[in-house]
Every structure is written in C-alpha cells, then in structure tokens.
Amino acid sequence: MPSPAERYAASRARAARAATPAGRFTETLGLELDDFQREAIDAVQDGAGVLVAAPTGAGKTVVGEFAVALALETGRKAFYTTPIKALSNQKYHDLVARHGSANVGLLTGDASINGEAPVVVMTTEVLRNMMYAASPTLTGLGFVIMDEVHYLADRWRGAVWEEVIIHLPESVQVISLSATVSNAEEFGDWLRQVRGRGDADSLRVIVSEHRPVPLWQHMMVGQRLYDLFVTDGLRAAPGVDGTTRVNPELLQGISAAERSARADGGWRRDDAGGPRGRRGEPRGRGRSGGPRGDRRDQRGGRHTGRSRRYDDARGTGGGGEAGFSRGSLPGGVASRAQVIDRLDRDGLLPAITFIFSRAGCDGAVQQLLGRGTRLIPEEQGQTIRALVAERVAEVDPADLGVLGYHDFVEGLSRGYAAHHAGMLPLFREIVEELFTAGQVRSVFATETLALGINMPARTVVLEKLVKFNGEEHAPVTPAEYTQLTGRAGRRGIDVEGHAVVLWRRGTDPMDVAGLASTRTYPLRSSFRPSSNMAVNLVAQYGRDRAHELLQASFAQFQADRSVVGLTTQIRHNTEALQGYAESMVCDRGDFREYGRLRHQLSEVEKKAARTRQAQRRSDIGQALETLERGQVIQLDGGRHGTMAVVIRGARGRPTGPEPTVITSSGRVQRLSIPGFRDVPEVIGTLTVPKQFNERSPKARKDLAAALRSTVHEPVPGRASSGRGRDGIPEGTAAQVDELRAALAAHPCHSCPEREDHARWAARWWTLRKETDDLQRRVTHRTNTLAATFERICDLLSAMGYLSEDGQEVTAEGQRLRRIYTELDLVAAEALRRGTWRRLSPADLASVVSALVHESRGDEPGDPPTPSVEVAEALGEMGSIWTEVQAGKLAHNLTGDRELDPGITWMVHRWASGRGLEEVLRSGDLSAGDFVRRAKQVVDLLGQITHAADEDVAATARRASAAMLRGVVAADRLD
Template sequence: MSSISGSPSPSDRYQAAAHRAAEAKTYLGAFARTLDFELDDFQREACRSLQEGRGVLVAAPTGAGKTIVGEFAIYLALERGLKAFYTTPIKALSNQKFSELAAKYGSANVGLLTGDTTINGEAPVVVMTTEVLRNMLYADSETLGDLGFVVMDEVHYLADRFRGAVWEEVIIHLPSEVQVASLSATVSNAEEFGAWLDTVRGDTDVIVSEHRPVPLWQHVMVGREIVDLFAGDTTFDEIAPQIPDTEVPDLSDTDDAVDEATLPAESRKIAVKSSVASPARQAVTGPEFEVNPDLLAMARSESRMNFNGRFGHGGRSRRRQDRYRDERQTTEQRSPVRKASRPQVIESLNRQGLLPAITFIFSRAGCDAAVAQCAASGLWLTTEREQQIIAQRVDEASHEIPADDLDVLGFWGWRDGLIRGFAAHHAGMLPTFKEVVEKLFADGLVKAVFATETLALGVNMPARCVVLEKLEKFNGEAHVNITAGEYTQLTGRAGRRGIDVEGHAVVLWQPGTDPAAVAGLASRRTYPLNSSFRPTYNMSINLIAQFGRVRAREILESSFAQFQADRSVVGLARQVRGREESLAGYAKSMECHLGDFTEYARLRRELSDTEQFAARDYQRARKSRVADSLTRLIPGDVISVSSGRLAGYAVVLDSDANAREPRPSVLTSDNQLRRIGVHDVDAPVSPVTRIRIPKSFNAKVPKSRRDLASSMRHAVSDDAPKSRRNSRHEDFGLGSRLPDQEQKITELRRALRAHPCHGCSEREDHARWGERWWKLRKETDGLIRQIQSRTNTIAKTFDRVCDVLSAYGYLETNDAGTVTISTDGQRLRRIYGEKDLLISQSIRRGAINDLDAAELASLASTLVYQAKREDRGLRPRMPSVALETAVDIVVREWSQLEDTEEQNRLPLTGEPELGLMWPMYKWAKGRHLQDVLSGTDLAAGDFVRWAKQVVDLLDQLAKIPQLDPRLTRICRESIDLVRRGVVAYSTVA
C-alpha cells in the first residue's frame, strides 16, 4: 500500500532493501563496491543482463557512463576465468582504454593489439581495434580460446562507409557462446539494431538512456558575448526525454519542409524549421524551446544590412565597377557583429568560468593556427606550478625522440603552447604528442584544446565547454553542413561527470548564421544507424573457405544491411497491397456490358504509346539529319531558312563540323550575326548558292556586314530558280513515321475500331477510369521492382564478387560442382584492406619479385596511401628501374580490375597513389625526417601514420604461408627499415 504523499510504503521499502541485499551478493554487487559512485539505472539494468547471460546494446549520450557496462563485462570475464576483448574503432581510443584498464587490473592482465603494436597479446583482457578482431576470426586464431565477452565500443561506427562493415563481420562471426556488449551513442533506431542483434546473436537486451547526467546548455557567441540559444530557463536535456524523439524529422538531412500539423503535439514543441533565405523564420512552439528573440532579431538585421549593401545604392547611371563594389565586399564586412578572434574566444570563456574547453575546428591547419594565434597574443592559462608540471611531463615523454627530429616535428612550438595551457589535437600530429595532450587535458593542466572531429570519437577528453567554430566541414569532396548526429557527438563532450554541474555548447556567430537552424541541430538528440555493409573480396573468400559458398551466402543475408533492406520491403509491400485494392476498384468502375474494357484500355494505351514513340523517333532522326547537314556547311554557303527567328537567307561565316550539336555562325540578309542550330530549322539544310567572303571581312565592322549581306542578296537574286527549288520544305528521305511504325499504328487502330467496347455509349467515361487504372498499375509495378531490387541485395553483390574471384582464378569449381579456394585464393585470405585484390594480383604478377627492402616499402606505400584530391594522378620520377617496373605492373592490374568491376557492377577499387613513394623510399634508406618531408605537404604525424600502415601491410605479407621464403625475408627487412626513429617511437600509438 502506497502512502498518500507518493513516497514508498514500508512494504515497498522492505522489498527494495531485500533486493539490494540479494544483489550485493552477486558479481554486480561486488563490482559496484569497487566504484566510488552509485550506478545509474540504465547501467545497473545493462549489467544485470550481462550477469544473467544475455547480450546487451546500450545506447546513451556521450558522457553518460556507458563504458561502465563494458568494464563490468571485463570484471565478469576475470571472475569466471574467461577472456574479454575490448574493441574500438581507432587506435587512439584503444591506447587510452589500454592505459585505463592496465592501471585498474594490472599490466600483466591487460594486452593491446592494434595491427602495428602488440603488447601482452595473450592476456585475459585485450584491447584491440575492431579490424584486428575481424582478422583473428578469419584466421581462426588460438587467442580466441576461452573468449567469454566482447565489448564493442562506439558500435554506431558501423555506419561509416569505409570501415563500418567490420563491425557487422565481427558480430556475425563471433562464436555463439560469446556475450557481446555493444556500446553506442544515442541512435533513433536502437530497437531495430537490437532486433538484428537478437536475430544473429541470440538473447540481446536493448537499454536506451536519453538522460544526460550533466545538463547541457546551448549558446551562441556573438562577438565576445555568450548568448543563450533558447529563451527558456530549462536545458533541452531536462525535458527532451519526455518527447518521443523518433517522431521528430531530421531536418538536417532532408530538404523537405516539415508540416507541423502532421506532427504529434508533443513533437511539435521541438520541431524547428530553418531557411537560409529567411534566417528569422522560426517554427519552435512552446515556451521551453523558443529560440532567443535577440538572436532572431540580429539575424534579421544582418539580412537587411546585406541586402542593402548589395542593392540599396546607386542606379543605372553608376559605372559598372561601382555598381558591383558592394558585391565584392565580404559578408564579414557587412555583418553587424565583429567576430571575436580565437584568443578572444578563449579569454571570454575563461572570464565566464567555462574552461577547460574543446574548440572543434574542421581543419588541421586551423587547429595549428589557433595555437600559434593564442601564443602570439600573449595568452597564458596556467599557473607557475602548472607550467612546471607540464614542462616536466613533456620533457619526460619526449626524451627518447632523436634531437634532430624535434625541430621537424614542431616540438618547441607545441611545448610552448602546452606550458601556456593550450594545444592542438588532430591526426596530423605525432601519436605521442596527441597522447600527452590527452593526459594533460584530462588532468586539468591544459585548459583549451583545438581539435578536429576525430577527437569526438570516443577519446575520453571531457570538457566543461565545447565550442564549434562553424557548422560546416569539408568531407573530402565538398563543404557540407554537419548533421544533427555529428552536432550531438561533438557537443556531447561538454560537461564532466562528477566535476561539472552543467555543460555548455557554444556555436560561434558567423555572418549568415541562422539561429533557427542551430536550434534544429541542438534539439535533435538522436540519429538513425544505417548499415554500410557490403561483401569484399577478402571477406567473401574467407567465408567460402570456412563455410562453403552456399552457407556463406546465407550468412551474408543475415547482415544488418539486409535486415534493414528487408524491413524497408515490408513498408513497400504494404503500399503495393493498398494500390492493388485501388486497382481492383478502378477495374470495377470501367466494366463494360459490351466486352472486356481492360483489353480495350490496353489497346488505347498501346496505340498512344506507339504514336508517341513514333513522333519521338521522327524528331530524333530529324535532329540527327539536321545536325549532319549543318556540319557540312562551309564559309560562303548561302542557305534559306523558311520559318522561325532566322527566316530568310543567310550566309555561313564559319563551320562547326566537330561539335556534337553544331551551331555555325551566319550573317542574315538584314545584317545580323547569328548562330544557327538544329532547333532553328525544320529540315536538313543545303546551300542554295555560294558567294566569296573577302579576306578583309570583319564581322565586328557594320560596313563589312552590310557589304557581305548585299552580295548575298545579289547572288540569291541572280540564281532565283535554283533558290526557289532548294528552299522548299523537303524532308530528305524523312517521313513522319517509319514504315514498320506506320503499319503497327494502322493495325492498332483497326483492332480498336473492331473491339466491342468501341461502340459503348459510356466509352469515354470508362476510358477515364482506364487511364487511372493504367497510371496506378505503372506506379505499382515500379514499387514491385523496388522490392525485387532490395530482396537479397547483399547476396547478389556476393555473387558478383564471386564472379570476379572466379574470373581471376581465386575460386575453382571441381567436378562435383563444389567451389574451392585456389592457391592464389589462400593468399588473398590473409590480405586485409581496401585494395585487397589489387595487392594480391600485384604479388601474383611478380611486382615485388625484383625489389629490395627499401623499394618494397616504397611500393607498399602506393597500396595504402590516400592522397589529397588535388595531388591525385601525379606520377613522380621513380627511385629505381626495378621500382618503375613494379609500379607499371600495379597500375596495369588496377586498370584491368577496374574494368572487370565496372562490368560486374561492383564498387571500384581505388587507384594506386604514388605521392608517398619518394618519402617512404628515402625513409627506408635511412634519411633524416627533415629530408624525407622536404618538398612535400606531409605533416610529420601524417607520415608516421602512413608509415605504420605500410608496416601493417608488410607484416600481413610476411605472414602469408604461400609467399616465397625469400620474399618473406625481404618483407621483414623492409619492416625493420621503416620501423625506426619517430615511427618506432611511441609504443602504443
């Protein structure tokens, strides 16, 4: 019995106490006692699921503490004498988790595997990148023995179009007895993903938490002033869990307008529309999430100022250059807000007590420039004591780096920034430098970090405040707006649990900022998780080797990608059923007592289509013949145009024989210069006469035009009979229809008149229903084709991959019809990467046979390196003749493979990139880092990262059992040449 006040009754309290006492005796109770904080409800619920033997999918906001669930899985494994793997999408996150778990469970119990780094790989707890686990599964590694738990951190990364498929491969192939703890950011279709996990892994509980333990306030920094984005006194996070987020359309990913009337009342409270043309337009209703009216007024003011600046002054009498002077002014100059510099932004945050802060700048160069600007401004964020600690840690972390390399690495500027309290963090930095930044920031010694978006992916660097310089980024191909999901991921870093009572997200005001659009991003808490899975060559051949082709096909059909496609088919099938019912109604309405009106309607439709096709064919043929006649014209030809804007005579001034749609220049009889094309004449043209064009003729001179036009008129007058004869409308062999089309049309008309329904008095009324039926039938057939195209899509792709592998001899079929793996196919099984088949083919064709160790490293770089778009396609001078021959083999194999993939409708393998060949060759030859990077745009950190990938590829090749022992030896020598200096330094990078 509950008390009137709503507090628990004595009976309820007794039961709760009994439950806590019982739980205290379990693994979960023992684990909870090791923590210095109380578990949240979602954490406790997820841990119970693991304890009871079920898998779990935990979807919660960044910073909510979902990694606790992963740590409990590790605790269970150790308590039960089993192994636990902790997988992450990036090496930086693997390194961080390795350090954390080693500190907690002891270095002897924790290992690290990241492809190029192996530390204590047989430990009971191993942290690894997801690719490493995938490779272990395909190799049937002995390390998998006694594996009890796998934690898949940042599992929403399976949506990544380049590497996301690895997650699904692992989930599908893990032994059934292994429990999987999947940790994800909040996604709107967590239940769908959980349903798939339940299908392929067995019992899986889905635990979703939308509660942020630290509320997040949204702001816009206007100049140096921080302004609230929303007008209310409540953070979005405090009310959002009450709102069914899945009902709110993702406005960032669609151009369709949202009809608020179609949304539930509670959803309409946070629906936000945005428009660049109308920045003040606001569709937020309800006082909780009303956009700050001051920001909207500022946007309107800026919009008016920009408009007046472009069109508000001057008139037709102004000189052209003056008229466009305002247009040349930058938008920043016309903005009513003076944008704060980066040092001023940090100073403003410091005054407001919002440090430590992470500023996301979607550019490596921008991050480095921000550090330099803050240093140049004289900004200091640290005390003397903090400066001493930072200097000591930096010097300790870098003492093994060769002194000669420090200048090249930008060490001194980096060190100075750290001592002042700020630093950059991006993929172009030396891994060791990034680790130092992460640790100093986590310890509160560094107060401001300028980072690219890679920092948002799981690396544990929470801050009090997150700043977004812009809401657009370069995605490798174009500048695009960030999505609501990306905004959530980035701003999720704000608010340190147990330290801050609230977090703050700040968007810097840019000219043209739309406050309603920012509110739209801020009010969307989730985003859909869509599979990027597709069968690759390596995946397919490994599956066939383990399970056979038939079973492999069935396994691929169990992927999340196919699961989502099948679910979408359910919706399409529902539409088809509804349309079929409508078709039945239409068919009934067009019933005729004289006969089968459906057949009569088909004849009418077929006749109409045939006549349209005939007209289209005639127009196409006419256009072709006209274009051909125009290409035959030469200067001096006089032609006659019977109608249109060029009606009359004209003399050809220049030919246009090579154009796809020729448009020769002509001079008309009224002295006008024109171009004549296929749309200006009704039929092919031919000269009626010719005249001589003087060498002194200048089309820009009016007198020259008048004289030539006069000569043309005289010539036409002198040759009037010929003129009249050739100016007739002749179709030059073109009839209005082709003979076979004419015959078919005649037959259809005869059949139509002979049909019984032709004499029906209600024929046209029936016909209108027939037209509706026919249109709906066509649309329904289109939906059916969509269903057919989505059914078994993954398996069909797998079949095409197998066709390519068979064509190249990697798959063989024996007399019994069983598909087997050839010797070359066995080699492909051990090659992982986007260019797996190209690498295998290059080896097969002898590309590496005559190379020494340094040349091999250089060639390997062409198969892993991804150049910037502007640097692609450049072929440098080769370091040696042997290497040039090897590159020719690789490029030739790539070209043939691309043709094969196009024929089989498969994604194309990326072109070999030659831009890293010389730097890698010089490095393998022992040259100094400064010499290696000289003349390139490579940052030292980028070079180290690519060098590690070269080492990873060479290590794969060295482990291929089918490789010649001499080549295996050269691969290992090449690894030793590359893994030196800064590449070898930083053991967990």
C-alpha cells in the first residue's frame, strides 16, 4: 500500500496533469485512456509529430481529436483528413457535436461548409489541391491529422498521402493514424526524415497490438459454431501464447459435413444461399438447439457480460449436435437467414456479414425478407420508417421505386440492411447512422465498409475467403482479414468480439487459422509521379528542387533501403569473383577466355534444347487441337502404352487444347500438352454413340471394350521427330561446331588440370551472371522516381506545358495544374484545342464522363452517343488520347487507360432533366454507381470551370448545376 508521501506525490502529479491541455482534454472524455493513447497525446502536447499504429477499434482517433482540441486552445488551425467522403462526413458530425458548428468546417469534392473554420475536415485530395494552389486557407495551420494513413498503399489514390506529407511546411505537426502494420518503424523513420530533424524527438512512433475488446475466432459448419483455436482445452484467441492450435472438434465437424455431402450426392445452391437436395427442394430448417439465453441485448440493450456460452461451440457433450435436426446440416452450409438466426439465438448480434458481392448483399436482404425474419420489435420498426421518410423527403417520390426504396425501408424496419457502393449514398448514410445507434442488428456489406467508417459490431461474419481485387478473384490477405474482422467488438459495450468464417467445401481451417494468427502486414508505397504533379512541383519549387522532393518520397526511401542489401551482396560477390579468377589461372594460356568459350557453348546448347522443347510442345498442341470425336490415339506411359478414344474435341483454354477421351481401361481423362513426350498420332477410329453419357459407368465400360476389341494396339516406341541433326536447327548446329572447334584449338584444352580449372571458371561465370543481375536491380531502383519525373517533364516540354528547358510552367501548363483527373493530359489538350467549345451543358457533362468512368466487367460496350456534337467531341478526344499515348511511349512512360464512353448517354439524359428511371434504363449501372459517377463528373466540371476559357467555363458551370439535382444532390451536407 502506498505511503502517505507517495499518495501525496501521486495527487500532486494528477493535479499537475489536469492543469495541462492533455489533462483538460482527458477529463472531457469520461474514460480512462490506454497507455498508447496517453503516450501519443503527451507527444503531441510536447510539439512532436506522431505515428500511431493500433488495431481497428483501439481508439486511435482520440489522438487526432486531442490535436483538434489543442489547435482550438492555442489559436491554430487543424485539418482532419480522411481517405473517403463518407468518413469525412462522419468525422465532421462528430467534431461539430464536440466543438460546435461555428468551429468546424467540411471540404470534400461535393461539399463546402464553413471552409475557413479553425477546424476543417476534408478528404486528403482536397488538402493536396489546396497546397498546390497555395490557398490562403493554409495560413495558421498547426496540425494535420491523417486518418487511415496506411491508405497510402492504395494503388490508385495512395500517392496523395505522400504528396501531402512531403509538401506540408515543417512547422505543421502531422498526426498519422494507421492500422497495425509490421513496418511501422520503417514508416516512422521516413516520416522523421521528411517531417523534421530526423531524430526520435521530432516524431514518435507508437505501436499497440492490444485489442481493448478480445476477439474470438470461430467457424460455422452448417448451423454449428466452433471455436477455431484451443489452448490446453480452453477457448483462446490466437496469439495468447505459443501453444494455440486448431480445434480438433472443428476438424471432426468438417469431416462429418464432407461425408454427409458425399453421401447426399452433393448439393447446389438455391437463390437464398441455402443448400438444396438433388431435385432442388429446400432442406428442412431444423429446430433450434441449446439454451436461448437472455435476449435483452438482442433488442438494442447494453451487453453487460460475456456473450452467452453456447454448449455446441465448446464441443460439450462429446461433440453432439446440440438439438439440430439432421436436415439442417448436409452440405455443411447454412443459408444466410439461418446464419443470422443462429447468431440471434446466441446473443451475437449486431453483426456485419461481409459478402464481397453487391448482388449478394442485396440478395441477403431479400432472403431474410422472404423468410419473414425480424430482429427488432415492430414499434421500433415504425420509428425507423418515420426517420427514413424524413431523410428521403428531398428525393423525388418517382425515383424512390427505382432506388428499391420499399424493400430498403422494409428491411430496416425489421433490423437489417445491405451496405455497398452500388447503393445510393444517402441510403448508405442512413444504414450507418441506424447501425451505429443500435437500431439495425444485421448488415450485409462489401469490403468497402471495412475502411474507416465507424460501424463496429459484436460479430463479423465472412461468407468466403476469396474476393475480387479489381483484376482477379484472389484469396483474402492476412491484412484484409484483420481489417474486416477488426470491426468485431464494440469498446465500452462488448466484453468480447467474435469473427465467424462460414465453412464450405474447399475452405481449409488451417488457412483460416493462418489468416487469423498472422501479424505481418507491411506498408508499401504506391507513389508515382503524374503530369499534374509534375507541373505543380515545377511551378512551386522549380525542376531541380522538385527532383529532390521526389527523392524524399516513401517509395524511394523503401527502394533505397532495399538497395543497401543489394550493394552489400554485390561487394561480397566481387570479392568472391576475384578469388575464383585466381583459382582458375592456367600456365598454358588464358583460362578465362577458355572458360568463356565453354560457357558460351553451354548457353547455346541450352537454348537449342529450349527451342526443341518449345517446338515439341507446339507440335503436340497442334495435334491435340485437330483431334475429333471417335479418333483413337496412343497415350504415353504404361508398359505397352494405353489407347484412348476421343469423345469431346479440344477446348479453348488458357493452358492449351484439352480434348476429353475414354481410355481402354474405361477411365475418363482430359488430355493436355504436358502429358505427352511425343506428338500423338491417330492409330484408328471408333464410332462413339451419339447419346454417349460419360458419367455412366456402363457406357464407359462398353466403349472401352469396343476400343480394345476393334483397334489394334501398336508396339511401344516412337520414331524420332527428325528435325535436323539431334533436332537442332541448322544455324545453331553450325554455331555449336564452331565453338567446339575453338575449344579444341585453345592451348588450355590440353592442360592436365583443365577440369579443375573449369569448375572454378563455371563458378566464376555463374556468380558473374548473378552479380550483373544484382547490379541491374540496383540501377533500376536508384533514382527511379526522379528518372520518371524527368521523362514526364521532357514530355511536357515537348507538348508545350513546360518551357523548352523544362524549368518554367507555360500558360497551358497552368491549365494542367488545375486538372486532377487520371487522364489529365487528355483533358488539358481538349481545352487547348477547343474540343468542347461548341457543346451544350448536357453535351459537356456527357463527354466529361468518358474521362472518369471505368466500366465494370458486366457493363455492355459501345453505347450509342446522345448527339452528333457529343460523337464528334468523343472522336476528337479519342485522337488526343492516341497522340498522348504515343508521346508517353516515345518517352518511355507508362500509358493511360482508354476513354470509356459507357455512361455518356445516361449522363446526357440526367443533365437534360430526365427522370432517374429513364436514365438507368439506358444502362446497367446501379443507382449508387450512377450517383457516384455523376459526382465525379461534377468534380471534374468544377476543375474545368477554373482551368478553361470563359466560354467553356460558363458551360461547365451550367453543366454542373444541371447534374446537381435530385438523388445526386440529396446527400450533400451543404
């Protein structure tokens, strides 16, 4: 027990802290800060920048909120930046509630509220643009909070974060808030280098891997919930100690489900996501099992203790079924409604289910509605209906039906909803508000919900572990898994959070365990210079200084660090090469030259072998491609080879032609190029019955018998392909002869220690090749970004956006400075050439959409153009795009994506005042996607307004006004 003196000293310390800004701020929170929060707040108070890396839900934003309070207390400005508008809107409301609307502003691409307030919330792009424009709003700026700073790894928008960090004045304290990353110290070292003195006092790196709400990992097999990990027979989260292992009862449950599926003859999915029998009939719902527990928390009440222990999750009773009827388990996959039912019974709502498909999210709501699921009382549902009706009052009633409003509000009134980028932004905001308030108990979401938006839940469900990453369907990474499941567990409400992965055939619990326990998430830069960035840097800093600034990017910092290891290896290799050279000295002559000849001969022979192999594969592929039904060939392998008859010709596949055959033993086999040593030859024909069913064992047996009895089996062995001498092309053969003759004539050829010297020579050549490769990698990584910047500047000089020497920005370059779209040069050239001068407002909005739109894979191509003027403008823009790509190619720069006119007709109709139903009827875009694209068009029209001559600028203003109506303007905060 502390002595009176110690208690007095502690009391004095608390009083002293309470008198500081940090102490006063902490008192307003009404909660005890964690150590990492207190350490970060103290660092900010001491004038240091901070990088705070901590799990989702750990309370990182408290540090940013303190910086805001400190700015207001000391008479400085604070900018709170976020990666997305939805998070900016949410943070704006939070700060207004704390500091009042007079002190807080909002600046996003489509909202401007009180922009000169001492505290302004904005998207990171807005701050970047303000800095390039030297906006007077930056005067007095003391703090910049960069929320979700790990977003700088984003391949499309991540570069903006680095631009801001590099260009902010040194006097500005940067508070960077990040998810847990494994290279936080490396990122911190870079921040110290670019943000201050480079020492530890200028920037503090504060890492916490502790989750304030423990997260338990589960898998659901059928409707049975298993713990993923066990430790000494007790439930445990991964990482508690080094003895965690996968629950053996989970493995047994999966084996039972697989046996059940095989016995049942497999399953197919019904529209509701549940398993069906062979004829498509829905399986029985089964009866609920286990005790029901206290349901108060399922109706919005506070959860005051550990989630109800469910017997079957612990595997009690010998791993029994816990009351489920057998009809609910075959196939091992529960329907979405059954999953939510189970979570509701076990007190595990509210829950977010990540589906990775917009249609899947909407379908989940339909499935619950079809089943009559209700998660909240009817009285609460009526309150929600009234609230939603008030929020959508500004939307044209005629548009509500098109937006799926009635199903949307019906689901909300029952306690569940979808959340994805295809929804109307206003609808997403309503879902976020109701879920945060505890009035929605289940949300079906795509992964976009995992970024930043404050929507924690008690449970997170992952339907599968594969998602589309923009290019292909790829496994979920450990970082993505952690980001998604990090939503589980509400601080101050839940004593624990739960992550549930639904098991389905092909889901390996060991893979799930690996995702759940991996703690290595490196942050990688996606920074790359652009044309707009180049002209802005030259305008502000001059070309030489801009070159230096690019060298300060995190991308170059990481590249330079990797070069250190490479150069060390090169040094070691060089020393070893010298030793090898000494060991192969020969008194008969220059053995290095002799070794060069041997090495060259070896390379020529290897190349010839590769050529022969490639030719062989090509010949086999051609032979397989020409095989027809009924033709009989001999397969490789076996003592006497095996005959096979073709039942289905070659298929066009990325891996090559793959005909299907029945072998003489009655086995179905798909042939491929790697399965043959030589070119297959047709040795006979056999009539295959027209209605032949390869799935029928009897049909396969009969066809195999006919094959054996009617076609003579050839003698093993094949003739040589006879492609020249040893299959080597004539020119290569001559080169081989010449090199062999040179070797025989060399004086070292007769050395009695020749092979000993040759071994050292071979090692020398192998190491020399490795060292050359390392040197090329060093050359490629050193000054890569600056070299790209120089090539961009050379292109801009050739196009007239920079002076001939590249040191000054021309009048046309000043236009380019204001254009931030990905196709910035195409837009700038269209302005310079007057491409848009003859267009009406609707026409201009239409053609501008081709600069921002990127079609999804399921959208139709080549839509009709709305007018002759639009068609002409798009044609000229296409020519401009071609010229720009030719210029980039000539300067060794990466090309741009093509123009996409996929929504020109829709945008034209909307800007012409047509209704939403008519607009959406002309394309496959969802309402949410259309609104998002429309806002991007409005954003670019605003840039054109500032960059164009007055006539086009006036048209752009009218076009923007025509676009900003109805649902496009409905969720604007101003």
